[in-house]
Amino acid sequence: MLKQQLRGISSLLTSITLIGICVGMTSTLLSLRATIEEFGTLVTGVIMSAYFIGFLFGTTRAPKDIRRVGYIRAFGGLAALAAFTILIQAIWVDPIVWFVMRFLTGFAISAIFVIVESWLNTMADNKNRGTLLSVYLVLIYGGLVAGQLVLGVTDPAGFVAFAIVALLINVALIPILISVTVEPTTHDTKSVPIKTLIKLVPLGVANAFIMQACYAMFYGIGPVYAITLGLSVPEISLFMAAFILGGMISQAPIGLLSDRLDRRLMIAICAGSGALMALILSQLSSDQISWIYLFVGLLGAAILPLYSLGMAHTNDYLEKDQMVGATSSIIKIGGVGSIIGAPAVAALMQFGETSYFFYLLTLLTLMVCGYSLYRIGQRKRAEGQTHSAFAMVSPGQTSDELLTTLAEDLGDPDEDTDDQTAMTSGAILKHGDNG
Template sequence: MIKVLSSAWALLLGMMLLQVGNGMQGTLLGIRGEIEGFSTMEMSLVMSGYFVGFLFGSRMAPDMIRRVGHVRVFAALGSLISAVMILYPVLTDPIAWGLLRILIGFCFSGVYVTAESWLNEAADNENRGKALSLYMIMQMVGIVSAQYLLILGEPSGFVLFIVPSVLVSIAFAPILLSVSPTPAFDTTKPLTLRQLFGVSPLGCVGMFLLGGVFAAQFGMAPVYGAEAGLSVAQISTFVSFFFISALFVQYPVGWLSDRLDRRLMILVGAFIIGLGALIGIFLGNIFVMLCVAAALIGGMSNPLYSLLIAYTNDFLEHGDMAAAAGGLIFINGLGAVMGPLAVGWIMGQVGPWGFFMFIAVLGFATSGYAAYRMTQRPSRSIEDQDPYVVVMPSASPVAVEIAQEWAIEEAQAEEDEAEEAARAAS
């Protein structure tokens, strides 16, 4: 662990600060949009823009890096992110905000691709798993911390937009001054969607529906809080519970998934998401229960992402895992683009509680489809399952490929040890 921190502390610190900026602007826009009088549908279009940009960015960033290099891409995208965050309060128009969200989603995707390739370069086979874990923990800490910085100023003013811009600008300094400028870089071409669906229908359907859940909690939760009449402090706390719970639930779910039928884990996890949404619908007027609902939804949706990737890997050769992960990320991105639009429409029809209604439908639909798939294919033996690897929904295809490679190396090392033990015993 010390070795990882000594070699990648600047990158980890910088990415945490970036996530503080990203987390602040996402929540702040939901609150400011209500102040500016934007309709729910207008805010859903604004929030959807981030995921549109992120989807295109994850596809285009590798080509940009190959053409001009890591440092130039990283610095250019970082400058754009900082500039966009200041422009929000100047261009208070939903169309302008939507375009800015597309741009900032594109930039963050490119930044993640670049940073994660640097992280891979800083780690070796012995500590790559620890490096990834630290990277994801620091990202989550940044998002959670961002929610509590919103009490530093009034959402109707400029200060809360300036703070994340400054943090983002500061974040790039230690990274660019300390990392190697030319790490090895390569990405795997994903499997076609037809091939991927043939391998794992549950993985594909689950990832698409889960994309909608993520988009709702990351993009529309502040909009829900503003329309429900919550204070800024309450909205910050509510949003933070989606991410705090994920920190504590991710690893226990992973431990269980290596010992139980993963379809059962997916079924139960998705059902808990639906149950959390029902609590939000019927008991959301009690703030404590609102936080419980957020904890259940966020606590299960984050590990469910890793679980669906691990389940799909169980039906693949090691050489195809990275390609499949890239396809699953793309499917998840499609669901994320549609999520805010659907939530915005439903909230426009039934009111704020439509936010939880949408999540409940997706959670129970995923659980029901997992139950159906359990009748269509025999379960894999626990011994044949590949290791569960923790991956955040905000990770780029690069991080997922790194995680897959690490998992493959670990699995092969365990197989070699087992063979050596068997030979020694004979």
């Protein structure tokens, strides 16, 4: 059954893998090119943050358009928009133009991910949803790694690297445009305002905000840090690839462990390990390149699973019909963290020292570790915690929530809702049912 489903979505998975390669190439490429063009670290950070602003808008606005025109047509149009923005950045090298184009790239890519994940939801059932998503995540991470390696054999100062990205985006259209698949259906779900989520699961909210800020810092400014360290373009590509590869390898084992242990303890262990790796990296120089690759890979292995761990922890304390609404709120919270992350570390590096890059990562991950340990002492472990850290919501629900703008108001939380009420009244789903 699973093999048949994988064959049925092979074209979809092929397309998203190619998109992953493009995403992996683009972030590092623009950071390197901005440094070559002497935009300045702070300006580069602001430009890179535009992607996350666009990503946030894409998950709140673009889905409405997707419902009007259909998934396949929307995928084609969004991919064309993404390819257009990349080529414009190659032709017109200007900070303001790049900021606008980077915004549009984030808008297009986020909506593409909405389409793909909705599609996967319709093809999966409760027995294999976790497995299908793990395949999806591995392909995404694999694409990101491949993107770094492809960039390593190109010249970021030229046109070819940009052309390759645009070409791959257009090639990604072919498999999905010639496939035949049932489009997602819609279902009613319950919204979960951010205020309510903060009261119900404060650790999930804090983790989403801080970790997405960390990811934006690394993807957006990591290449700039590597340049100032004195690494060559191939070495920078391996530096970024090692980080992503570490996360790809550790995602499933950590997710499985979190089903058996207190998920908050796993968050604390991963965050604490990440802080240690970041601190070690802050002390390494370019003549210790092998050690840099090792510890940046361990850093990725420790912190890349943290977002999904936090999402799983959040869903441990929610009712079934709250999970999709909570996912939309977490997307917003994480999006704000992403927007802040890159400019914040860029400003520290420009007006302080290069080593502040990993010092800030150390501080932020230590905050997550400490708060996780604090929450363990404040609240009992969720009863019946059985769902995986990388499982998805049930078919149709992701589609419906994301396709209705993900824009609930910051309403007042229910009165008299406390940690114990959330713990005992929330329905805990089986493996594969959470978002």
